[in-house]
Amino acid sequence: MSDYRIVFRRTGGPEVLEREEVGTLTPGPGEVVVRNQAVGLNFIDTYQRSGLYKVDLPSGLGSEAAGVIEAVGEGVTTLKPGDRVTYATTPLGAYATLRVAPADVLLKLPDAIDFETAAAVTLKGLTADMLIGACAKVEAGQWVLVHAAAGGVGSLLVPWVKALGGHVIAHAGSPEKAAKARALGADEALSCPFEELAERVKTIAEGKGVHTVLDGVGKASFDASLASLRPRGLLVTYGNASGAVPPFEPLALSRGGSLFLTRPTLFHYIATPGERDAAAKRLFDRVLDGTLKVEIGQTFPLDRAADAHCAIEARETTGSTVLLP
Numbered sequence: 549m550s551d552y553r554i555v556f557r558r559t560g561g562p563e564v565l566e567r568e569e570v571g572t573l574t575p576g577p578g579e580v581v582v583r584n585q586a587v588g589l590n591f592i593d594t595y596q597r598s599g600l601y602k603v604d605l606p607s608g609l610g611s612e613a614a615g616v617i618e619a620v621g622e623g624v625t626t627l628k629p630g631d632r633v634t635y636a637t638t639p640l641g642a643y644a645t646l647r648v649a650p651a652d653v654l655l656k657l658p659d660a661i662d663f664e665t666a667a668a669v670t671l672k673g674l675t676a677d678m679l680i681g682a683c684a685k686v687e688a689g690q691w692v693l694v695h696a697a698a699g700g701v702g703s704l705l706v707p708w709v710k711a712l713g714g715h716v717i718a719h720a721g722s723p724e725k726a727a728k729a730r731a732l733g734a735d736e737a738l739s740c741p742f743e744e745l746a747e748r749v750k751t752i753a754e755g756k757g758v759h760t761v762l763d764g765v766g767k768a769s770f771d772a773s774l775a776s777l778r779p780r781g782l783l784v785t786y787g788n789a790s791g792a793v794p795p796f797e798p799l800a801l802s803r804g805g806s807l808f809l810t811r812p813t814l815f816h817y818i819a820t821p822g823e824r825d826a827a828a829k830r831l832f833d834r835v836l837d838g839t840l841k842v843e844i845g846q847t848f849p850l851d852r853a854a855d856a857h858c859a860i861e862a863r864e865t866t867g868s869t870v871l872l873p
Contacts, residue, residue, distance in 0.1 A: 550569050551645040551646040552567050552568060552569050553568055553608055553641065553644035553645070554566065554567060554568070554609055554610075554643035554853050555567075555607065555608055556597055557605055559599030559605070560597075560599070561598070562854035562858050564597065565597065565853050565854045565857070567851055570644065570645075570646060573648050575648055576621050576622075577621050578621060578622075578623050578624060578650060578651055579620075579621040579649065579650055579651060580617050580618075580619065580620045580621065580624060580648070580649060580650075580651045580654065581617070581618045581620075581646065581648055581649075582613070582615045582618065582633065582635075582646070582647055582648075582649050582654070583618050583645065584614070584615040584642065584644060584645060585614055585615045585663035585667075586667035586870050586872060587612070587643055587870065587871040587872075588612035588636070588667040588668055588672075588869075589848075589853075589857075589860060589868075589871055590610075590612060590672065591700075591764070591788075591789055593610055593643075593857070594857055594860065597609060597857065600788065603640065607640055608639075608640045608641035608643060608644065609640055609642075609643045610640060611635075611638050611639070611640060611642050612635065612636040612642055612670055613634070613642040614632070614633065614634040614635075614664075615633065615663065616631070616632060617630060620651065621651070626651065627654060627656075632656070632657040632659070632663075633654040633655060634654075634655050634663075635649060635653055635654045635670065637653045637814070637815060637818065638650060638653055638654075644873075645873040655824070655825070658832055658836065660836060661832065661836070664847075664870050665835070665842050667870050668700075668867075668868035668869075668870050669831070669840065669842045670828075671814075672701045672704055673831040673840065674814055674818060675701055675786070675814050676705050676708055677827050677830050678812065678814050678818070678827070679784055679812070680705060680708055680709055680762070683784055683810065683812045684760045684782055684784055686709055686712055686714050688714065689713060689715070690714050690715070690759040691714070691757075691758040691759050692705075692714050692715065692716055692758055692759065693717045693718075693749055693763075694706055694716055694717070694718050694734070694762050695762065695763045695765045696720065696787075696789060697718030697726070697728075697732070697734060697737065698718075698725035698732075698867070699789075699865075699866070701764055701786075701787075702762075702764065703729070703732055703843060703866075703867055704840055706729055706733055706734050707841070708834065708840065710733040711834070711839045715735050716733065716734045716736075717734065717736045717737075717749055717752055718732075718736065718737040718738065719739070719740075719745060720739050721739065722739055725739065725866065726739040732841075735752075736752050742768060742771070743772070745775075745776060746772050746775035749776040750776065753778070756778040757776050757777050757781060758777060758778065759777075759781050760777075760784065761773040761782070761783045761784065762786070763783060763785045763787070764789055765790050766785065766788040766789055766791055767788070767790045767794065768790035769790065770793045774800060774804050775804070777804060777805065777807050778805065779806060779807075780806050780807070781805070781807055781808070782808040783807065783808070783809045784812065785809070785811050786811070786812055789863070842867075843866070843867030844867060844868050845865055845866040845867035846866075846869050848869065848870075848871055848872070849871070849872055850871045853871055856869055
């Protein structure tokens with residue numbers, strides 16, 4: 549079968565995704581050719597496809613995958629053909645059987661981690677590391693509310709916060725997903741309507757509320773997240789699963805108790821090779837020591853990427869979703 553990639557020439561629903569054949573690929577200076585063995589699906593892919601996040605069209609899609617180096621370009625000295633790699637911060641184009649990628653953002657993959665696990669965890673895991681580490685600076689004894697706790701990022705946040713000694717209140721979209729979050733180690737797991745959430749959270753968290761909310765849901769959860777914080781608490785809004793957070797009055801932060809709000813982007817926290825390598829080591833160590841048990845809830849053939857997008861946007865998935873070339 550010929551090598552191919554998934555592209556879109558206009559923004560819209562999953563139906564805009566098309567298959568396009570690729571010919572022979574030659575790496576330029578500082579580049580490599582990677583044969584992908586597994587491709588990670590992430591919510592940001594749907595934002596780019598829909599037009600919520602602007603990209604130049606026509607465009608490839610996806611920034612996360614794991615595979616094997618087939619060729620290296622001039623000046624590449626840290627990688628060679630046959631090396632196993634994973635990546636999550638390349639230019640769009642990971643939805644492909646074969647692609648060219650910049651060498652300096654690829655991460656060497658430990659032999660003990662398989663390709664599907666790497667594709668399922670690299671971007672989400674680096675995101676989780678950023679959220680609870682450099683961004684929120686979660687400490688032992690703190691209370692943390694994790695939204696979408698059975699999802700791709702949420703299912704990593706719950707056990708990672710627990711490993712740091714934090715207390716986790718998980719919220720999920722159904723009792724079944726809440727049960728999954730509890731099995732991951734959450735101290736409490738809720739599936740109540742957002743209108744009831746803050747009162748429940750404050751009752752659980754010493755009557756005061758949580759120190760930190762990690763919110764990948766967005767519009768639907770924003771008010772409940774703010775109301776769940778204790779004075780001087782931090783809301784980290786990092787995703788738009790229910791739509792983008794609308795404009796709001798900064799005075800709401802004052803009224804809530806001098807609250808803090810941030811909207812981080814992973815790439816600003818792994819902007820240098822040193823930051824990226826250190827984050828990858830922390831992630832791989834957590835996978836290898838068993839703290840993070842990566843759940844691949846479902847797989848789709850790469851050429852059925854549109855079906856995978858439908859499933860994740862309908863919140864019909866659990867854990868991570870992997871596309872298989």
